[in-house]
Every structure is written in C-alpha cells, then in structure tokens.
Amino acid sequence: MKSEISRVLVKVLKEKDLVLSEKEIEDKIEIPPSSELGDYALPCFFLAAKLRENPVKIANDLRNKIEREKGFEKIEVKGAYLNFFIDKRSFIQKTIKEVLDKKEKYGSSDIGKDKKMMVEHTSINPNASPHVGRSRNAFIGDSLVKVLRFLNHNVEVHYLVNDVSKQIAMLVYGKADNLKFEAMLKKYISVAAKVKKSKKSEKEVFGLLYKFEHNDKETIKRFKKITKIAVDGQTKILRNLGIRYDKFDYESDYITESQKVLENLKKTGKIFNDDGCWVLDLKGTKIEGQMKSPVLVLTRSDGTGLYPLRDIAYTLDKISKTKENIVVLGEDQKLYFQQIVEALKLLKSPYPKAVHYSFILLSEKGKSRKMSTRKGDVVLLEDFVGDAIKKAKKEILKRKTKGDAKKIAIAAVKYAVLKISPNKSINFNLGDALSFEGDTGPYLLYSYARACSILRKSKNKTRKFFNIKEISDKEFQLVKNLSEFPEMVLNSYKNLNPSIIANYSYDLAQSFNEFYHSCKVIGDENENFRIFLVESFKIVLKNSLNLLGIETIKKM
C-alpha cells in the first residue's frame, strides 16, 4: 500500500519540479497514531527545505493535485501532515483474497530459495537437567529456523555436544557414570563444590581431560557414557517441547582437527607461547580495547586444547559444508564469539552470524539474580513445564471445557520467553510466567479456538464472494493487522528476532477479540463477509504461531 501511495506522490511532485525516487518517499510514509487521522501519512517537513516553501502549503498543494487520483477515500491536511484515507473496500477485498488464496503460505516468500543454511543452537553443557535460562537459546533458535524455512531457506539444524569439558570431567571424577539423568544435577553440584575447594581434586579433573585427549580408551568410555545420559535426558525434555535437531555434532570429534588448526595458526605468525600455553595475539583487531590484553588462549599449559581451538575447527568444518551459518549464543559469549571471528579471519575463512540473547534472571521480591547450575540455584525447565501443565489442567477443569493441557502449557512457556526482545534480560518469576490471562500464550490459543468455534457453528456455506455493506472500525483494524503479517515476518528475519512475531501475534489476537465482542458473526446480515474475515484471521494467527513453535488447538 505504501508503494502505491509513493508512486502517486512521485508523479505529483514532478509537477512541482521535484524529482524523488519512490523509495525516498516510501521511507517517509508512516502510520498515524490514531486511525481517525488517516491510514497513512506523509509529513511534509522534509519537502520544505527542498522546495523552499512552507510545509503546510506544500501539503495543501499536494492534496489538491492528488485528489484527482483514484484509490483513496479522502485525503486530508492536518498541520504539515498529508493524511491518506485508503479505499477500505478494495483494501479489504485485496487482503482477504490474498490470505485465502495463499493460506499456510501467506506471509511466506522466496527470498531464501536455493539458499543453504546451517543453524546451530541450544548446545547445552551435557552435565545436568537444563534450567529455564537455557531454554531461551532453544526457543529462539527453533523459532529462527522456522522463520528461515518459511522464507524457503534450506536449513539444517545442528546441536553441538560439548563432551570435552571440565564439567564432564568433574562428573567422571565424581563417578556419575552409573547415575540416572535425574540425579546428575545433585552430583554435579557436590563435585563442583569439592573441586572449587581442593586444588588436588581439580588437578585430578584436569588429569582426566588429559587422558581423554590422549586417547585413553577407558577414560573416553566413561566420558561418553555420561555425555550420552545427559544428552538423552536433555533432548528428551526439548523434544517434548517440539524442538528437534537434524544433526548432533560432537566436540570430541574435532580434537585431531584442532591440532591442525593450531599448526595453521602458528603459520600466521600471530601465535606465541606463554608458560606452555599457545596464545593467539589479537592486537590490531576489534578485540583491542575490549580486553586487558587482546589475546585468545588456545591451549592449557599442559598442552591440552581449550574449547576455542576445537570450536574453530568445528566452525571451519561447518562452513566447508554450508557457507551460511547462524549460531545462537548467550550474552556471555559476545566477546568470545568476536575472538573466534578474528581467528577465522586470520585463517581467511568466512564466519557465522551470531544471535545473542541476555540471561533469564530469577526474580523474587523485586530483586533479580542469575541462575547457577553449579550452585543449584535454578528453576528447571522440566519442572516449570510440569507446573504449567498442572495449571492448564486446573483451568480446564474449572471451565469444564475441552483442551489439550500440554499444548496450552507449552504455548504459555514458549510465548513467555519469546515475546521479550533477545537483548533484554528476562526477569522470571513463576507467578507471572504461569499467568494465563492477558498477554500470554493461552490468550493466543483461546482467540484461535474462538475463531474455530465460529466457523464450526456457522451454517453459511456460500463462501464464494462477499459483499461488504458497512465497515466497522474493529473489522477494518483486524484486516489491517492481517495485512501486516508478511512485513512482520521479514522484519523478524532481518533482525533475527522472534519477539517481533510474538508481539505481532498478540496484537492480531487482541484485534480479533475486540472484533469478536463488537461484531456478531453468525446470523448477522454481514455474516458472509465476517466468516471470510474470521477464516483469514485463523489462517494468519496459525501461521504466526507456527513460526514461534506454538501449536494451535481447535477447542479449549
């Protein structure tokens, strides 16, 4: 719609001897704060300098010239604003037709066609049951994958298992091999406490890592066993939430390769040995000024490789398979990731794009604190989802309705995390997070179920064309929201930010609920048109929620 308006404006401005591109005008067009002012507006201040005229006069001039054009209900001038009221009927016809024609493809596009991509996300330390903080990575990653696929990218989803870590070594040291997944957290906490206190235990832990790296069969077996228990347990919880991966990569598979990486880095001359450690000098890069001394430490003084070295090897491998890579990382890895990027640049390799998100903090009595697996100060994802399911069951029982408690609970959990912009930390408190009213996942599902209910009960089967007699504000607002969806998807893609779609879903559902209350559908003289509108809403909300990894339900 904006482009149509700017086309007209370009034409009219030419008459005033001012040549501007459609893009220039389109960028200036905005949506007025209130629909009473119009549907679109052009502030004319920027034209004042170019035309050396009073902006209010310019606005009036333009209006007089444009009024000859078709497609607008009316055009008004308010101050220096040129306000367009679009022809509602044709706009509604056009929007609804597009939604109903494209259905589950509405909002999609081909911009990713033939583009191969790899997204790595979640990659939780395989040491314990994940806490809700970790879920943010999985939810964001999963949603991004869905957005990319919706835009027709060919995406492969990878999960990196960090099986060569001090964390696992500690569990081996604590003889966790025979434990069940559920018992690992407690064990991890106690070993971590012990290792922190005793230098001797810590040395033994590193000794285990040394053996692992130097191919000690028995040690490797023990590491692998614990890793398997942890990864199986963790991915089971995530699978239960509908999150899946195409491929699991193991850090330990990159030990050999990482030695080659070290050799190649040595050839760059940017590496020096400090007390046994191999260190990459990052002077002269962006890192300078961000660290006390701009370096990246690649090995321990006993020669064993550190994670960055294996990560570089892993990343090079990913890039050799798929050129375009995205990796989802916590905010604590911002600097780290930049270091890796600099190392990759040195090796003349392309590098992935990173999506960073802030932490979920536990909020109690107005104070927030970071979760700590090591200290056991966490809300486990599994427990949280369990609480949400219980709550959903209770609500269903209270209302004596039908509904899938698990789907409602998952919607609540995912939406609560995804609606917040990734760069913002989430202050998490159980009460708010388990709320099912207002700006929540269940509200969205409820709106969807309502729409389904109307469609189920309507006997109107004409469904061929619709005639609009009168258009109410609520109806028009809903159509406007529907028409915004494709733009929102693109926005979310460009910014790699699912919260844009989450917030949009809420706006859309809210519009629908307002419409629902002010406009009767079944039995009304406008039933035919309104059924089309409800059907369109149902399609768009479903498409939108799908991108968040939230499944819709027909009844609740």
Place this chain on the structure above:
RNA sequence: GCCCGGGUAGCUCAGUCGGAUAGAGCAUCAGGUUCCUAACCUGAGGGUCGCAGGUUCAAAUCCUGUCUCGGGCGCCA
C-alpha cells in the same frame, strides 16, 4: 579501569529509518454473560521515557557526559 547490552506507569514489557495526544498486559477500582467460548471485552486512575546538556521545524528514539543494573575482559565452555 575498559568494552558490549538494558533503564519507558507500582510490576512485566511494546514503541517501525527522528514525526501528531508515549501504548499493552498484570495489579487496583467501576462495569459487561437470556447473545458465535468471560482464558474475553468496556471504562477509570497511574508517565519529568534514569539524570544533565547538545543537534533538529520536531527527540523515548540521534550525539556528549553522568548514574544505575546485567554481561565480558588469559589457561571455564
């Protein structure tokens, strides 16, 4: 100390490339169900957009300084 993010209503958050009267939810108060699902809707109160300067016709939005919270800054991953 340096670097990167936040700071918007009592609380949790939106706010498009700088635009008109800064918006939601929760909480509080007042209403709405013989009618398609009240997990809903309508209304009210509640704001120095952290603070101070600057740029601009116009600043929550851009610039500078400052306070504050989160993250990071050499052998964790």
